Amino acid sequence: MSVVPEQSESVALRFPTSFVWGAATASFQVEGAISADGRVDSIWDEFCRRPGAVHNGDTGEPAADHYRRYVDDVAMMKSLGLGAYRFSVAWPRLADLGFYDRLVDELLENGISPWATLYHWDLPQSLEEKGGWTNRDTAYRFADYASAVVGRLGDRVTGWLTLNEPWCSAFAGYASGRHAPGVTSGSAAIAAVHHLLLGHGLAMQEITAQAPNTPAGITLNLFPVHPASDSPADLDAARRIDGLQNRIFTAPVLRGEYPDDLLTDLAPYGLPDLIQDGDLATISAPIDMLGVNYYRAYLVEAGGEPDGPSEWVGAEDVRFLTSGHPRTEMDWEVQPEGLTELLVSLNEQSPGLPMYITENGAAYPDTLTDGVVRDTDRITFLDGHLRASHAAIEQGVDLRGYFCWSLMDNLEWAAGYAKRFGLVHVDFETQKRTLKDSARWYAGVIGRNGLLADG
Numbered sequence: 517m518s519v520v521p522e523q524s525e526s527v528a529l530r531f532p533t534s535f536v537w538g539a540a541t542a543s544f545q546v547e548g549a550i551s552a553d554g555r556v557d558s559i560w561d562e563f564c565r566r567p568g569a570v571h572n573g574d575t576g577e578p579a580a581d582h583y584r585r586y587v588d589d590v591a592m593m594k595s596l597g598l599g600a601y602r603f604s605v606a607w608p609r610l611a612d613l614g615f616y617d618r619l620v621d622e623l624l625e626n627g628i629s630p631w632a633t634l635y636h637w638d639l640p641q642s643l644e645e646k647g648g649w650t651n652r653d654t655a656y657r658f659a660d661y662a663s664a665v666v667g668r669l670g671d672r673v674t675g676w677l678t679l680n681e682p683w684c685s686a687f688a689g690y691a692s693g694r695h696a697p698g699v700t701s702g703s704a705a706i707a708a709v710h711h712l713l714l715g716h717g718l719a720m721q722e723i724t725a726q727a728p729n730t731p732a733g734i735t736l737n738l739f740p741v742h743p744a745s746d747s748p749a750d751l752d753a754a755r756r757i758d759g760l761q762n763r764i765f766t767a768p769v770l771r772g773e774y775p776d777d778l779l780t781d782l783a784p785y786g787l788p789d790l791i792q793d794g795d796l797a798t799i800s801a802p803i804d805m806l807g808v809n810y811y812r813a814y815l816v817e818a819g820g821e822p823d824g825p826s827e828w829v830g831a832e833d834v835r836f837l838t839s840g841h842p843r844t845e846m847d848w849e850v851q852p853e854g855l856t857e858l859l860v861s862l863n864e865q866s867p868g869l870p871m872y873i874t875e876n877g878a879a880y881p882d883t884l885t886d887g888v889v890r891d892t893d894r895i896t897f898l899d900g901h902l903r904a905s906h907a908a909i910e911q912g913v914d915l916r917g918y919f920c921w922s923l924m925d926n927l928e929w930a931a932g933y934a935k936r937f938g939l940v941h942v943d944f945e946t947q948k949r950t951l952k953d954s955a956r957w958y959a960g961v962i963g964r965n966g967l968l969a970d971g
């Protein structure tokens with residue numbers, strides 16, 4: 517049954533006819549069934565066992581039990597009118613990819629396009645024991661895995677994304693250690709950056725070879741970075757954070773080079789020594805589209821003190837300021853205008869590059885009362901970001917789609933089950949799904965392919 521409302525309202529902001537409306541999840545966050553069908557341990561299973569690493573000692577079980585409930589979940593997606601579903605394939609399930617076969621078929625039977633991410637952070641633990649992403653060989657193992665997945669699903673998948681947010685894999689995983697594998701070493705993080713990028717390029721080759729007509733790219737988490745003042749020190753702080761967050765990925769992928777300032781800043785951490793002949797050509801093989809994950813912008817100034825192991829390798833002294841916007845439950849500031857700025861800037865750097873917002877959304881302290889979740893804050897958040905997306909399209913950005921993070925509540929990594937990002941509420945004890953008000957609102961946006969004047 518459809519939850520799409522009547523189509524009588526007049527639409528103020530209409531999206532392009534072919535605009536893709538989707539929602540996203542990731543394997544470890546939703547699947548559960550961590551021991552089913554030969555799945556092996558990932559770095560996140562191991563990290564969850566580490567005392568104090570994940571809020572409340574939460575683990576990948578039961579998550580949203582999507583592995584077993586996917587048929588009902590696809591029916592729920594259909595009721596919302598979703599045109600596409602972005603999921604990730606779990607590398608630890610390589611021994612038996614049958615689940616993804618069934619999921620893809622179920623989606624297609626229900627008229628929903630399957631968008632697959634090859635790596636959303638769940639590296640097999642056995643590879644971490646050989647150095648994980650600090651080991652160049654992991655990039656080649658990733659290409660082998662990508663080849664197997666594309667061989668199995670490539671005839672039916674609509675869009676491929678190689679990596680999700682390599683920034684998090686590298687810097688949260690190996691520099692601050694707040695994510696798996698929990699390593700705290702600047703040089704390990706920089707090695708991970710380069711090997712992740714190499715893995716992306718090698719995986720693109722596998723996709724191009726086996727599914728040449730399917731659009732493929734990478735998903736990056738990108739942030740506009742603003743200096744607190746135009747003092748040379750603050751401008752330099754902004755340059756360095758922009759370098760570590762954005763340009764260290766966009767420049768190699770889009771232009772086949774690491775920026776000179778980063779090569780200099782990161783020489784003490786070994787960046788120039790990691791780059792072998794041909795690597796940058798591999799990394800910059802043309803992508804068909806860029807996946808953009810957007811959550812917020814950064815305001816920075818020089819002169820802070822590092823507070824424990826830092827994600828900001830070589831920029832540990834930079835301080836992050838608040839700019840006075842409302843905040844989500846993650847304590848992230850709500851800055852929709854930053855999304856327009858980001859998309860327009862990417863289009864200036866790579867004119868005409870097709871882009872998709874592959875994640876955008878917010879956690880709020882939702883309460884389920886009498887079967888209803890009145891998540892007006894989330895509706896306001898999504899509405900603002902869709903207006904910002906529309907503004908970017910009007911300024912010439914070839915933005916082709918939007919995937920809300922997330923379809924349903926799930927394991928928010930180190931924050932455990934406590935932070936809820938879903939359009940759909942999940943009771944993690946009973947696994948009951950309840951559409952939040954935001955889900956019904958989003959179904960309305962999809963149904964009319966646009967926004968009303970007043971949201």
Ligand code: FCB
Pocket residue numbers: 542545680681684737809875921928929937
């Ligand atoms: C992104 C991740 C995604 C989710 C959102 C809130 O960094 O890609 O898995 O956790 O943040």
